[in-house]
Amino acid sequence: MIENIKKDAKERMEKAVETVRNDFAKLRTGKATPALLDSIRVDYYGSPMPIKQIANVSAPEPRLLVVQPWERNMVAEIERAIIKSDLGLNPANDGIVIRIPIPQLSEERRRDLVKIARKGGEEGKIAIRNVRRDANERLKKDEKAGDLSEDECRDGQDDIQKLTDDYIKKIDEILQLKEKEIMGQS
Numbered sequence: 001m002i003e004n005i006k007k008d009a010k011e012r013m014e015k016a017v018e019t020v021r022n023d024f025a026k027l028r029t030g031k032a033t034p035a036l037l038d039s040i041r042v043d044y045y046g047s048p049m050p051i052k053q054i055a056n057v058s059a060p061e062p063r064l065l066v067v068q069p070w071e072r073n074m075v076a077e078i079e080r081a082i083i084k085s086d087l088g089l090n091p092a093n094d095g096i097v098i099r100i101p102i103p104q105l106s107e108e109r110r111r112d113l114v115k116i117a118r119k120g121g122e123e124g125k126i127a128i129r130n131v132r133r134d135a136n137e138r139l140k141k142d143e144k145a146g147d148l149s150e151d152e153c154r155d156g157q158d159d160i161q162k163l164t165d166d167y168i169k170k171i172d173e174i175l176q177l178k179e180k181e182i183m184g185q186s
Helices: 002-025 072-084 107-144 150-182
Strands: 041-044 047-050 055-061 064-069 098-101
Touching: 002 107, 002 150, 041 072, 064 072, 072 098, 107 150
Parallel strands: none
Antiparallel strands: 041 047, 055 064, 064 098
């Protein structure tokens, strides 16, 4: 019983950390990364598709992304979607591939990105704390129902707290790395 609650809590906390990781991958840091374009959808014969499903996205240089569509007629469509995105990128195409230079970030923009990253980190921590609350409520409910003794409930809550601390620490580590990357100290 306690094991099921802990397992469920661990899985949900892992998902919260993964969500933070994915959100951070989309933050522009002045360094080219294919994940930067993950959120952009392109009109592919009437359906919105992620760029990576209709083209090869690579970062051959630290400050350059190259998008090579599998179909040449999609070059203009992909370029239009990148321009319309809120990433502030200026793609250039030669009819076959799209080259996207990643501009240097200003100090002010870096600070703004750090604030956004911290906010995302805090949202991840809140999600983890919500999982802890749910798990503790389930333990207390089982104790009230007579399925658990008071000691088992307390031990379960201690285990859930340890899990919570571990996952919050993971988010702090991810956030610290992202801040360094944003500030150009990687």
